Amino acid sequence: MFRPAVICVGSATVDNILQTHLPLSEIKIGDKALVDQMAVHSGGGATNAGVALKLMGIRVKIIAKLGSDHAADIIIKELKHYNLQNLCRHRSKKNTDYAVLVSSQGKDRIIYVHKGASSDLTPNDYRQSDLNTGWLYLASLLGKSFTTAKAMVKDAKKKKAKILFNPSLYLAQQRKLIAPILKATDILVLNKEEAEHLHRKVPIKQLLLGIRKKGPQTVVITAGPQKIHALHQENIYTLTPPKVKIVATAGAGDAFTAGLLAGIIKHKPFPVALQLGVVNSLSVIQHLGTKNKLLTLQEAERKIKTYQLKVTKNALR
DSSP, X not given: XXXXXXXXXXXXXXXXXXXXXXXXXXXXXXXXXXXXXXXXXXXXXXXXXXXXXXXXXXXXXXXXXXXXXXXXXXXXXXXXXXXXXXXXXXXXXXXXXXXXXXXXXXXXXXXXXXXXXXXXXXXXXXXXXXXXXXXXXXXXXXXXXXXXXXXXXXXXXXXXXXXXXXXXXXXXXXXXXXXXXXHHOSEEEEEHHHHHHHSOSOOHHHHHHHHHTTSOSEEEEEOTTSOEEEEETXXXXXXXXXXXXXXXXXXXXXXXXHHHHHHHHTTOOHHHHHHHHHHHHHHHHTSSSSSTTOOOHHHHHHHHHHXXXXXXXXXXX
């Protein structure tokens, strides 16, 4: 068995994607709205990041708890397609996580999520040897799974693994709860809204520095189509994504974060790692499905040249 470069820990979800041309603000309670496109794919932080890293040539496995239902069968089928191994040893009595994503013209969206099996991860679901990895990629987990995740981070650090933490808004709002993980984090990736809940609304430089004081060595803040800001070592990096036609935005954050980490593992300069993340997310948002059109490393490098992405670098002092 190979020693993975990354273990991705998080949820595995069945995403039911519905797309309508109608603005969501115009749809009223009781309406029957026509759907233009629909698709069913696997999603969730662990599977999205795991597949994205795999396609970029990274040795990766995941730990994500499933139920014993049809939704789990869909996820297992997709994992087999990508030859991605799930190290979780047991199934939950709860249903597999399930989501319905309703989007309008690639702009507005509503995501209804049922958190079931993913909140049921325990230390008995993995072996200590599973944490023999270069990186632990931690996506959002709730309930007893979050307690398990804290223990995993502690054990992984003892084994000299590095930690990438990609919390969602409902975790970023709980500062005290996630403080121990932040102290152990090497790379923190979150969007601007999450960053402001984790710290407070201040100019971007103060926001980056304020979050770094909580523990993360590298802080990356995304803002959808707006500028990406990153604090790495003693420099602030800025990158503005090019405009593309947006079909659906679900999975963009996972694609970006996985591309960034792949670049770092491949020993690319930090600006190039940012670029790899951006082009990966740009590819995903132009299609339905969180894993649809994820890029290989070679494809991503070609896209960087096509988009002519520029990263600015400013020293803190």
